[in-house]
Amino acid sequence: MESRHDLATSALETLPITVAIIDDDGEILLTNRSWREFGPGEQSDDHVGVDYLATTATGDDEYAREALTGIEAVLAGERKAFSMEYPCHSPDEKRWFLMRVNRFHRGDERLASLVHLEITERKLAEIAAAENARELRDERRALEHVLERVDGLVRNVTDAAVSAGTRAEIERDVCRRLVETDPYVLAWIGRVDVTNRRLSPREWASNENVPLEDDEIVLDADDTHPAVRALSEGGTQIIQNVASFDGAGRLWPTGAGEQFQSVAALPLTYGDVTYGVLVVFAGEPDVFDERELLVLESLSGTVATAMNALETRRMLTSETIVAVEVTIEDPSLFVTNLSNEFNAAIDYRGQTHARDGSPLVFLIVDRELTDDETDAIEHDREIAVLSDTEDSTVLEVSDPDGLITTLSEHGGIIRECTVSDGIADLAIELPDGRSARSVYDLLDQRYDRVELVSYHEREEPAQTPRGMTTRLESSLTDRQLTALRTAYYANYFEWPRDVTGEEVAASMDITRSTFHQHLRTAQRKLLDELFE
Known part of the structure; x- marks a missing residue:
């Protein structure tokens, strides 16, 4: 052993x-x-x-x-x-x-x-742990700095947006507050001119007093510009390093570009309405990381909300309306398709609502339609002939989710709509510029060719026909108002009459006596409003 x-x-x-x-x-x-x-x-x-x-x-x-x-x-x-x-x-x-x-x-x-x-493995683990701890300390210090900066920025921009009395004041103060915060060196807010399809910088600020070039951006031509992409795509657009951007010369005046290394463009959107675009420049590349963009997107939402509040207040305290005229060239538009099918001009006459609440639209064809033509009508909408003469035919058309419904949802009133030779001419009244921009953008997205012919605001008198119509409609029941409108649009009050009371009642799916009862009551209330 x-x-x-x-x-x-x-x-x-x-x-x-x-x-x-x-x-x-x-x-x-x-x-x-x-x-x-x-x-x-x-x-x-x-x-x-x-x-x-x-x-x-x-x-x-x-x-x-x-x-x-x-x-x-x-x-x-x-x-x-x-x-x-x-x-x-x-x-x-x-x-x-x-x-x-x-x-x-x-x-x-x-x-x-x-x-x-x-002890190599342990030592490497200790070194890695120490490095992680150092990175965490650095990250915490950076985060504390960012939070301090962000808190001040959010507070300043929010105060500027909420306390402003006009939209121009919001734009001016927001740009100024942004450039007072590192690392931003220039900011501008642009508005869209829907008539000329231009994006125009309205207010800007720079910490170096660099003037922004008094220029306009062509929406259809400058589609690489981040501000244009922000508007067209509805989301934030970033250039982290402008040195690699081919269109850098379109972002600022000649000779000032070396001061700007990265840029972010954010649409100012509230609901389905876009008020413009906010463009922010930084003096360093790769500034707009996920955290920075989260702050800017929140601020752009605050600015858009403040602009919406100002417009809403203006709507409630003024009688201003916006009149817009557009032309639409697109065979998919229902009235254009119907005009092409009948080879005739069509005019919009008015609208009412069916018993189930769905809209009914009245159209006048500029010639008499034959029975064969009316029998051959095949559309996803219900179409009925209310009356006809030697030179015209009145049609009643259901309009589920059609153009009329869409315009009504945006507060629009069609004053005129004429279709001939494949082109529809529309005259629309809208309650404010916000609704006008929203309606134009919707039409432009939905149809092939849309041209804005005119756009202007006007002040209505204190006592207006619109006010009288509102009071009358509030005093009538739905069936009384439908009976009055249907009779009027179907030329029931013409002499000789183009349509009988029985025919109008049938179109409303009620008896003749019920139709006359509704009509008489509506006429009396109309005369009360007119004479009293």
């Missing part, structure tokens, strides 16, 4: 750590296999008899000096143990080791064990 000494020696050989035993003079008495195999190449020298202290003293670095001092202190009895971590990098990899020195005795002889344990 092996002695305890032999067993310990055999076990020492199997350890995956480098171990050496030295005496109090620093001479190596014993090493294990890991010690002998450590180092580059094949190595069988056990270093027994080598003066380890002298070898360590030859190292010209702080770790060697620290190791020598610690080992000598242990051998001198000043310390029972000593440990230190040190790097031992090779050309191919980085390595770290832990050295431990422990004193022990064999009889009267003072000895020490030297153990070198590789």
Whole structure:
């Protein structure tokens, strides 16, 4: 059976750590296999008899000096143990080791064990953890700075938008507040001229007093401009580095471009209405990250909401209306399709509502239709002939989700609609500029060719026919109003009559007596409104 000494020696050989035993003079008495195999190449020298202290003293670095001092202190009895971590990098990899020195005795002889344990994995993990901690500290400091800046920016822009008395004041103050905040150096807000299809910068501000070029952007031609894309696509557009943007010369005046390195364009939208576009420039590239855009998009929403509130207040306190004339050339438009089918001009006469609440539209064809023509009508809308003469025919058409319904939903009133030779001419009245822009954009998206012929605002007198109509409609029941409108649009009041009361009643799906009862009551209320 092996002695305890032999067993310990055999076990020492199997350890995956480098171990050496030295005496109090620093001479190596014993090493294990890991010690002998450590180092580059094949190595069988056990270093027994080598003066380890002298070898360590030859190292010209702080770790060697620290190791020598610690080992000598242990051998001198000043310390029972000593440990230190040190790097031992090779050309191919980085390595770290832990050295431990422990004193022990064999009889009267003072000895020490030297153990070198590789701790590279732990050291790399510690370095990574320290790096992550540093990055987190830097990120936290940056976030605190951003939050402080953002809080001030949001408060300032919100105050400017909410406290302004006019839209121009909102635009001017918002641009000024933006450029007072790093890293923004210029901001402008543009409005769309729907008549000329131009985007015009209305207000701007710059921290270097750089004037924005008094120019207009052609919406149909400058489709690469971020402001145009923001309007057409309805979302934020970014250029993180303008040096790589081909159309950089269209973003600012000649000679000022070196001050601007990145740009963001945001549509000012409230619901389905777009008031314009906000364009913000920064003096550094790659400024508009996800966090920055979240703040700007929130601010653009605040600005659009404030503009909407101003327009709503103006609508409630003024009698201004917007008159718009447009032409539409698109065979898919129902009245255009019907005009082409009959080879005749068609005029819009008016509208009412059926019993189920769906809109009914009255159209006049400029010639008498034959029975064969009316029988051959095939459309997804219900079409009925109310009356006809030698030179005209009155049609009643259901209009589910059609043009008339769409315009009504935006507060529009069709004053005139004439269709001939494949072109529809419309004259529309709308309550405000917001509704006018929304209606034009809707028509432009829905139909092939839409041309804005005229656009102007006018003040109505305090007492207007519109007000009288509103009061009358509020005093009539739905059936009384439908009976009055249907009779009027069907030429029931002409002499001689183009249509009988029985025919009008049939179109309303009521009896003749019920029709006359509704009509008489509506006529009396109409005369009351007129004379009283």
